[in-house]
Amino acid sequence: MPLSWFRAEQFRCLASVELELDPVANVFVGPNASGKTSLLEAAFFLGRGRSFRCRQRDTLIRHGQDAFVLAGRSSGGVSPVMLGVRARRNGTEWQAGGAPAAGVAALAEQFPAQVIDPEIHKLLEEGPGRRRRFLDWGVFHVEPAFLSTWRRYHLALRQRNAALKQDRGDSDLAAWEQELAASGEELVRQREAYLERLRDPLEAIGKALLGSPITLVHSRGWDEKRPLLEALEADRARDRRYRATQAGPHRGDAAVEVGGRAAKDRVSRGQQKLVAAGLMLAQLQIQEQERPGRSALLLDDPAAELDSENLGLLMAAVRTVPAQIWVTSLRGEIPGLPGQSRVFHVEQGAIRPG
Ligand SMILES: Nc1ncnc2c1ncn2[C@@H]1O[C@H](COP(=O)(O)OP(=O)(O)O)[C@@H](O)[C@H]1O
Ligand SMILES: [Mg+2]
Incomplete structure (x- = not known):
């Protein structure tokens, strides 16, 4: 399984x-401002090296403190691997398998976390930009040379x-x-090789969520008719004149189409959320094919974001993806969760098993 144990300090x-x-x-249940999203943010940071809510790492450090520490035990592989992060205002240290790591990549391989949040x-x-990051995160997990x-x-x-x-x-x-x-x-x-792999899972998930296939239409980031060097x-x-390079994959995109x-x-805002969630779920399926038993899906208050019909569709699709689920909720009723689930109560920044 992905994480069997997790700790967050400050x-x-x-x-x-x-x-x-x-x-x-x-399932993490608690009132507003109790720390539910913060917990998902902490888990996400351990696997991704950033928050999904803000760019500023320093705002993640608890007020009045000078560092936060995160640790997890990844139990997806042959033997468990300890992961750790310590972030101070002037730098971040990473650990994987008891040894210092140069960056988050070593942790990301062990704990590929994906989030479905209100944004x-x-x-x-x-x-x-967001779609390129989505694409490249997927490529990272399937292509060792990426x-x-x-x-x-x-x-x-x-x-x-x-x-x-x-x-x-010119010569420079x-x-x-x-x-x-x-x-x-x-x-x-x-x-392109990754998009090819994504095609079938995305089509199937689109049909389940929206009744129509979801497709990604790639553009490379420059005139399709000529090589990049030209x-x-x-x-x-x-x-x-622009003082910046205009052609290249840093300008690429993957346009999202439905039917x-x-x-x-x-599609409506509710359906847009389903489409975007479909992209995340398809990506998780491929991650799990590549490195089984490691992925986590963090769902931040899906019941507040979707009406009951769309929530039902989403949770049915979530069940088809073999990832560890972390889900937050104001009240605790999440229809369609797998029968086996552990409930935690979140209150004023403290979490206890329910
Ligand atoms: N760096 C910080 N130090 C201390 N408290 C913080 C920090 N950043 C945010 N908070 C507080 O954390 C609380 C919990 O927020 P959040 O995790 O969004 O709760 P929930 O998702 O349960 O509604 C908020 O009251 C917010 O003011
Ligand atoms: Mg929240």
Whole structure:
């Protein structure tokens, strides 16, 4: 199972909580402002190295403290692996399997956490940044070369952009374009292979949730008719004016369609939430194929976000995904949860088993 044990110290309003978790489903019940979302945020941080609610890491440290600490025991693999994070105002330390880790990637492999929260419809409504992050998170779990390709690409991109800002000549730009084009084309191949894997699960989940298949329509981030190297060379004058590289997978997107039409124009807000949740669930299915028994699905107050019909559809789809569920609720009645689930009561930043 994913996490069998979890601890959070000085994280938002949670002074010190320790949980023995159920492998299938865990329900956190408590009044408003008791710390339910904070707990999901803490779990998410352990697996993802960031919050899903805000960008500022420092606001996660409990008022009056100078660090938060998170720890978990991942029991998905052959033997349990301890994961840990200590975040201070001036830096974060990561641990996986008893050894220091360079970053969150080692923890993310052990505890791939996915969240369905009240902001989830932004995946459809907002610009391509969120959708690229969604896509790349999926690729990271299925393609071992992804991280090094992504780093190579972004290093070359930063260097070419710096040369553009300094108004350097063609030969200085050309010095980075080979590397940028090679890693950029590779990144696109990895994204396309992942989208191919996502296609069937997404179609099935779309039919279950909305009666129509969900599809992702990829755009690479530059003119589809020519290689990236050619586009970069042709764009030099324009890029100098913009002082930034305009062509490449950092401008890519995956447009969401339902039944062959743009989801963001077609469906209601409630349905948008279902579509976005469908994307998360399809991604979890693939994660679980790749690394069985490790994924967690964090559901923040789904009963407040969806009407009873849509909630029923969502929970039925959630049951088809083999991930550990962490779900919060004001009252505790969540129709359609798996029979086996552990209930916890959250009150003023403290959590006790129910
Ligand atoms: N850094 C922090 N230190 C202490 N308390 C915080 C911090 N950040 C947020 N809070 C408080 O934590 C409380 C719990 O918030 P939240 O987890 O959103 O509750 P719930 O999801 O149960 O409604 C809020 O009252 C908020 O003011
Ligand atoms: Mg909340």
